[in-house]
Amino acid sequence: MSAQASSSQSVTTQPTAHGQGSSAPPTSLRPTKSASGFEFPAMWSFPPFFTLQPNPQTLAHQLLLWRNLLLEWARHERVFEVNVDSAGKDVLGVFENKGIGRRLLPPSVKTLMSELVKNGEAAPDPPKQDTHYLIYWRKPEEWGDIIYHWVMENGLNASIMTFWEITDGDLSETTEFRQLSVSILRKALESLVKRNRAQIFEGKGEAGEGVRFF
The missing domain is CATH 1.10.10.10 (Winged helix-like DNA-binding domain superfamily/Winged helix DNA-binding domain)
Structure with missing residues:
Protein backbone atom coordinates (compact mmCIF):
# COMPACT_ATOMS: atom_id res chain seq x y z
CA MET A 1 0.00 0.00 0.00
CA SER A 2 1.47 3.35 -0.98
CA ALA A 3 1.61 6.38 1.28
CA GLN A 4 -0.89 8.11 -1.02
CA ALA A 5 -3.53 5.50 -0.28
CA SER A 6 -4.27 6.66 3.27
CA SER A 7 -3.97 9.99 5.08
CA SER A 8 -3.29 8.10 8.31
CA GLN A 9 0.05 6.74 7.14
CA SER A 10 3.05 7.60 9.30
CA VAL A 11 6.03 9.70 8.36
CA THR A 12 8.41 6.77 8.12
CA THR A 13 8.35 3.37 6.50
CA GLN A 14 5.73 1.21 8.22
CA PRO A 15 4.92 -2.48 7.69
CA THR A 16 1.61 -3.28 6.01
CA ALA A 17 -0.67 -6.22 6.77
CA HIS A 18 1.35 -8.25 4.27
CA GLY A 19 4.65 -7.33 5.92
CA GLN A 20 5.67 -4.98 3.11
CA GLY A 21 7.00 -1.49 3.75
CA SER A 22 5.37 1.67 2.44
CA SER A 23 7.36 4.83 1.72
CA ALA A 24 6.63 8.27 3.09
CA PRO A 25 6.38 10.88 1.82
CA PRO A 26 5.05 9.90 -1.62
CA THR A 27 7.66 10.23 -4.35
CA SER A 28 5.36 12.63 -6.20
CA LEU A 29 5.97 15.30 -3.57
CA ARG A 30 8.65 17.89 -4.21
CA PRO A 31 10.42 20.53 -2.09
CA THR A 32 8.55 23.83 -1.77
CA LYS A 33 10.24 27.23 -1.87
CA SER A 34 8.81 30.06 0.25
CA ALA A 35 8.55 33.70 -0.80
CA SER A 36 11.70 34.42 1.22
CA GLY A 37 13.63 31.71 -0.60
CA PHE A 38 13.62 28.99 2.06
CA GLU A 39 13.24 25.52 0.58
CA PHE A 40 10.91 23.30 2.58
CA PRO A 41 11.60 19.57 2.14
CA ALA A 42 9.07 17.34 0.37
CA MET A 43 8.06 15.95 3.78
CA TRP A 44 6.56 19.34 4.67
CA SER A 45 3.89 18.78 2.00
CA PHE A 46 2.96 15.34 3.40
CA PRO A 47 -0.18 15.84 5.59
CA PRO A 48 0.66 13.18 8.24
CA PHE A 49 3.90 15.04 8.97
CA PHE A 50 1.80 17.60 10.86
CA THR A 51 0.28 14.98 13.19
CA LEU A 52 2.61 13.47 15.78
CA GLN A 53 2.60 9.70 15.42
CA PRO A 54 1.69 7.31 18.28
CA ASN A 55 4.43 4.75 17.57
CA PRO A 56 7.45 5.70 19.76
CA GLN A 57 10.07 4.85 17.12
CA THR A 58 8.18 6.68 14.41
CA LEU A 59 7.60 9.66 16.71
CA ALA A 60 11.31 9.91 17.57
CA HIS A 61 12.21 10.07 13.87
CA GLN A 62 9.42 12.54 13.16
CA LEU A 63 10.56 14.87 15.95
CA LEU A 64 14.13 14.69 14.65
CA LEU A 65 12.90 15.79 11.22
CA TRP A 66 10.92 18.63 12.79
CA ARG A 67 13.86 19.74 14.94
CA ASN A 68 16.15 19.97 11.94
CA LEU A 69 13.51 21.74 9.85
CA LEU A 70 12.70 24.30 12.55
CA LEU A 71 16.37 25.13 13.17
CA GLU A 72 17.14 25.49 9.46
CA TRP A 73 14.04 27.61 8.88
CA ALA A 74 14.72 29.83 11.91
CA ARG A 75 18.30 30.41 10.75
CA HIS A 76 17.13 31.40 7.26
CA GLU A 77 14.34 33.66 8.55
CA ARG A 78 16.41 34.95 11.50
CA VAL A 79 13.78 33.91 14.02
CA PHE A 80 15.00 33.83 17.62
CA GLU A 81 11.82 33.10 19.59
CA VAL A 82 8.90 30.67 19.40
CA ASN A 83 5.50 31.33 20.96
CA VAL A 84 3.69 27.99 21.20
CA ASP A 85 0.21 29.52 21.51
CA SER A 86 0.45 31.82 18.47
CA ALA A 87 -2.71 31.90 16.38
CA GLY A 88 -3.86 33.25 13.05
CA LYS A 89 -1.30 35.35 11.20
CA ASP A 90 1.13 35.01 14.13
CA VAL A 91 1.63 31.27 13.60
CA LEU A 92 5.21 30.69 12.43
CA GLY A 93 5.32 29.82 8.74
CA VAL A 94 7.19 26.58 9.35
CA PHE A 95 4.32 25.25 11.47
CA GLU A 96 1.60 25.80 8.87
CA ASN A 97 1.37 24.65 5.26
CA LYS A 98 -1.61 26.52 3.86
CA GLY A 99 -1.22 24.74 0.54
CA ILE A 100 -2.34 21.44 2.07
CA GLY A 101 -4.40 22.91 4.90
CA ARG A 102 -2.23 21.48 7.66
CA ARG A 103 -0.81 23.01 10.85
CA LEU A 104 1.29 21.67 13.71
CA LEU A 105 -1.04 22.38 16.64
CA PRO A 106 0.15 23.94 19.94
CA PRO A 107 0.28 20.65 21.93
CA SER A 108 2.51 19.18 19.21
CA VAL A 109 4.65 22.32 19.11
CA LYS A 110 5.12 21.99 22.89
CA THR A 111 6.30 18.41 22.42
CA LEU A 112 8.69 19.54 19.70
CA MET A 113 10.07 22.39 21.78
CA SER A 114 10.63 20.02 24.71
CA GLU A 115 12.81 17.93 22.41
CA LEU A 116 14.82 20.98 21.37
CA VAL A 117 15.30 21.92 25.03
CA LYS A 118 16.55 18.39 25.81
CA ASN A 119 19.10 18.76 23.03
CA GLY A 120 20.26 22.25 24.04
CA GLU A 121 18.66 23.81 20.95
CA ALA A 122 16.09 25.93 22.80
CA ALA A 123 15.29 27.26 26.27
CA PRO A 124 12.04 28.36 27.94
CA ASP A 125 12.03 32.13 28.44
CA PRO A 126 11.29 32.86 31.20
CA PRO A 127 12.16 29.52 32.82
CA LYS A 128 9.57 27.11 34.27
CA GLN A 129 6.87 27.69 31.63
CA ASP A 130 6.13 25.97 28.33
CA THR A 131 4.66 28.56 26.00
CA HIS A 132 7.55 30.85 25.04
CA TYR A 133 11.01 29.69 23.99
CA LEU A 134 14.31 31.01 22.73
CA ILE A 135 15.53 28.98 19.77
CA TYR A 136 19.24 28.33 19.42
CA TRP A 137 20.18 27.87 15.79
CA ARG A 138 23.37 29.26 17.24
CA LYS A 139 24.16 28.55 20.88
Whole structure:
Protein backbone atom coordinates (compact mmCIF):
# COMPACT_ATOMS: atom_id res chain seq x y z
CA MET A 1 0.00 0.00 0.00
CA SER A 2 1.47 3.35 -0.98
CA ALA A 3 1.61 6.38 1.28
CA GLN A 4 -0.89 8.11 -1.02
CA ALA A 5 -3.53 5.50 -0.28
CA SER A 6 -4.27 6.66 3.27
CA SER A 7 -3.97 9.99 5.08
CA SER A 8 -3.29 8.10 8.31
CA GLN A 9 0.05 6.74 7.14
CA SER A 10 3.05 7.60 9.30
CA VAL A 11 6.03 9.70 8.36
CA THR A 12 8.41 6.77 8.12
CA THR A 13 8.35 3.37 6.50
CA GLN A 14 5.73 1.21 8.22
CA PRO A 15 4.92 -2.48 7.69
CA THR A 16 1.61 -3.28 6.01
CA ALA A 17 -0.67 -6.22 6.77
CA HIS A 18 1.35 -8.25 4.27
CA GLY A 19 4.65 -7.33 5.92
CA GLN A 20 5.67 -4.98 3.11
CA GLY A 21 7.00 -1.49 3.75
CA SER A 22 5.37 1.67 2.44
CA SER A 23 7.36 4.83 1.72
CA ALA A 24 6.63 8.27 3.09
CA PRO A 25 6.38 10.88 1.82
CA PRO A 26 5.05 9.90 -1.62
CA THR A 27 7.66 10.23 -4.35
CA SER A 28 5.36 12.63 -6.20
CA LEU A 29 5.97 15.30 -3.57
CA ARG A 30 8.65 17.89 -4.21
CA PRO A 31 10.42 20.53 -2.09
CA THR A 32 8.55 23.83 -1.77
CA LYS A 33 10.24 27.23 -1.87
CA SER A 34 8.81 30.06 0.25
CA ALA A 35 8.55 33.70 -0.80
CA SER A 36 11.70 34.42 1.22
CA GLY A 37 13.63 31.71 -0.60
CA PHE A 38 13.62 28.99 2.06
CA GLU A 39 13.24 25.52 0.58
CA PHE A 40 10.91 23.30 2.58
CA PRO A 41 11.60 19.57 2.14
CA ALA A 42 9.07 17.34 0.37
CA MET A 43 8.06 15.95 3.78
CA TRP A 44 6.56 19.34 4.67
CA SER A 45 3.89 18.78 2.00
CA PHE A 46 2.96 15.34 3.40
CA PRO A 47 -0.18 15.84 5.59
CA PRO A 48 0.66 13.18 8.24
CA PHE A 49 3.90 15.04 8.97
CA PHE A 50 1.80 17.60 10.86
CA THR A 51 0.28 14.98 13.19
CA LEU A 52 2.61 13.47 15.78
CA GLN A 53 2.60 9.70 15.42
CA PRO A 54 1.69 7.31 18.28
CA ASN A 55 4.43 4.75 17.57
CA PRO A 56 7.45 5.70 19.76
CA GLN A 57 10.07 4.85 17.12
CA THR A 58 8.18 6.68 14.41
CA LEU A 59 7.60 9.66 16.71
CA ALA A 60 11.31 9.91 17.57
CA HIS A 61 12.21 10.07 13.87
CA GLN A 62 9.42 12.54 13.16
CA LEU A 63 10.56 14.87 15.95
CA LEU A 64 14.13 14.69 14.65
CA LEU A 65 12.90 15.79 11.22
CA TRP A 66 10.92 18.63 12.79
CA ARG A 67 13.86 19.74 14.94
CA ASN A 68 16.15 19.97 11.94
CA LEU A 69 13.51 21.74 9.85
CA LEU A 70 12.70 24.30 12.55
CA LEU A 71 16.37 25.13 13.17
CA GLU A 72 17.14 25.49 9.46
CA TRP A 73 14.04 27.61 8.88
CA ALA A 74 14.72 29.83 11.91
CA ARG A 75 18.30 30.41 10.75
CA HIS A 76 17.13 31.40 7.26
CA GLU A 77 14.34 33.66 8.55
CA ARG A 78 16.41 34.95 11.50
CA VAL A 79 13.78 33.91 14.02
CA PHE A 80 15.00 33.83 17.62
CA GLU A 81 11.82 33.10 19.59
CA VAL A 82 8.90 30.67 19.40
CA ASN A 83 5.50 31.33 20.96
CA VAL A 84 3.69 27.99 21.20
CA ASP A 85 0.21 29.52 21.51
CA SER A 86 0.45 31.82 18.47
CA ALA A 87 -2.71 31.90 16.38
CA GLY A 88 -3.86 33.25 13.05
CA LYS A 89 -1.30 35.35 11.20
CA ASP A 90 1.13 35.01 14.13
CA VAL A 91 1.63 31.27 13.60
CA LEU A 92 5.21 30.69 12.43
CA GLY A 93 5.32 29.82 8.74
CA VAL A 94 7.19 26.58 9.35
CA PHE A 95 4.32 25.25 11.47
CA GLU A 96 1.60 25.80 8.87
CA ASN A 97 1.37 24.65 5.26
CA LYS A 98 -1.61 26.52 3.86
CA GLY A 99 -1.22 24.74 0.54
CA ILE A 100 -2.34 21.44 2.07
CA GLY A 101 -4.40 22.91 4.90
CA ARG A 102 -2.23 21.48 7.66
CA ARG A 103 -0.81 23.01 10.85
CA LEU A 104 1.29 21.67 13.71
CA LEU A 105 -1.04 22.38 16.64
CA PRO A 106 0.15 23.94 19.94
CA PRO A 107 0.28 20.65 21.93
CA SER A 108 2.51 19.18 19.21
CA VAL A 109 4.65 22.32 19.11
CA LYS A 110 5.12 21.99 22.89
CA THR A 111 6.30 18.41 22.42
CA LEU A 112 8.69 19.54 19.70
CA MET A 113 10.07 22.39 21.78
CA SER A 114 10.63 20.02 24.71
CA GLU A 115 12.81 17.93 22.41
CA LEU A 116 14.82 20.98 21.37
CA VAL A 117 15.30 21.92 25.03
CA LYS A 118 16.55 18.39 25.81
CA ASN A 119 19.10 18.76 23.03
CA GLY A 120 20.26 22.25 24.04
CA GLU A 121 18.66 23.81 20.95
CA ALA A 122 16.09 25.93 22.80
CA ALA A 123 15.29 27.26 26.27
CA PRO A 124 12.04 28.36 27.94
CA ASP A 125 12.03 32.13 28.44
CA PRO A 126 11.29 32.86 31.20
CA PRO A 127 12.16 29.52 32.82
CA LYS A 128 9.57 27.11 34.27
CA GLN A 129 6.87 27.69 31.63
CA ASP A 130 6.13 25.97 28.33
CA THR A 131 4.66 28.56 26.00
CA HIS A 132 7.55 30.85 25.04
CA TYR A 133 11.01 29.69 23.99
CA LEU A 134 14.31 31.01 22.73
CA ILE A 135 15.53 28.98 19.77
CA TYR A 136 19.24 28.33 19.42
CA TRP A 137 20.18 27.87 15.79
CA ARG A 138 23.37 29.26 17.24
CA LYS A 139 24.16 28.55 20.88
CA PRO A 140 24.57 31.59 23.18
CA GLU A 141 28.26 30.74 23.53
CA GLU A 142 28.64 30.91 19.75
CA TRP A 143 26.94 34.30 19.64
CA GLY A 144 29.25 35.43 22.43
CA ASP A 145 32.32 34.44 20.42
CA ILE A 146 31.02 36.17 17.28
CA ILE A 147 30.24 39.38 19.17
CA TYR A 148 33.58 39.33 20.98
CA HIS A 149 35.50 38.89 17.73
CA TRP A 150 33.56 41.80 16.18
CA VAL A 151 34.26 44.03 19.19
CA MET A 152 37.98 43.31 19.19
CA GLU A 153 38.32 43.53 15.42
CA ASN A 154 36.74 46.98 15.44
CA GLY A 155 38.49 48.28 18.56
CA LEU A 156 35.22 48.71 20.46
CA ASN A 157 36.54 47.42 23.76
CA ALA A 158 37.75 50.84 24.91
CA SER A 159 34.37 51.92 26.30
CA ILE A 160 31.10 50.53 27.62
CA MET A 161 28.60 49.55 24.92
CA THR A 162 24.86 49.33 25.49
CA PHE A 163 22.97 46.20 24.53
CA TRP A 164 21.09 48.29 21.97
CA GLU A 165 24.31 49.46 20.32
CA ILE A 166 25.40 45.86 19.86
CA THR A 167 22.23 44.61 18.20
CA ASP A 168 20.70 47.75 16.66
CA GLY A 169 23.38 50.42 16.46
CA ASP A 170 24.88 51.72 13.22
CA LEU A 171 28.10 49.75 13.65
CA SER A 172 26.32 46.39 13.81
CA GLU A 173 24.12 46.98 10.77
CA THR A 174 25.80 44.30 8.62
CA THR A 175 26.52 41.77 11.38
CA GLU A 176 24.95 38.35 11.82
CA PHE A 177 23.74 39.32 15.29
CA ARG A 178 21.78 42.33 14.02
CA GLN A 179 18.48 42.54 16.00
CA LEU A 180 19.40 39.49 18.03
CA SER A 181 16.88 38.73 20.78
CA VAL A 182 17.84 40.63 23.94
CA SER A 183 17.38 37.44 25.97
CA ILE A 184 19.82 35.54 23.77
CA LEU A 185 22.21 38.51 23.74
CA ARG A 186 22.25 38.52 27.53
CA LYS A 187 23.01 34.80 27.65
CA ALA A 188 25.76 35.31 25.06
CA LEU A 189 27.34 38.10 27.09
CA GLU A 190 27.01 36.09 30.30
CA SER A 191 29.00 33.33 28.62
CA LEU A 192 31.77 35.89 28.01
CA VAL A 193 31.58 37.06 31.63
CA LYS A 194 32.18 33.48 32.78
CA ARG A 195 35.32 33.45 30.63
CA ASN A 196 36.51 36.80 31.99
CA ARG A 197 36.05 38.48 28.63
CA ALA A 198 33.31 40.92 29.60
CA GLN A 199 31.56 42.73 32.44
CA ILE A 200 27.86 43.60 32.37
CA PHE A 201 26.56 46.84 33.89
CA GLU A 202 22.93 47.25 34.90
CA GLY A 203 20.97 50.16 33.52
CA LYS A 204 17.43 51.47 33.18
CA GLY A 205 15.61 49.26 30.69
CA GLU A 206 17.15 46.63 28.47
CA ALA A 207 18.48 49.23 26.02
CA GLY A 208 20.28 50.89 28.92
CA GLU A 209 22.18 47.82 30.01
CA GLY A 210 25.84 47.99 29.12
CA VAL A 211 28.87 45.77 28.74
CA ARG A 212 32.61 46.27 28.69
CA PHE A 213 34.82 43.78 26.86
CA PHE A 214 38.33 42.77 27.92
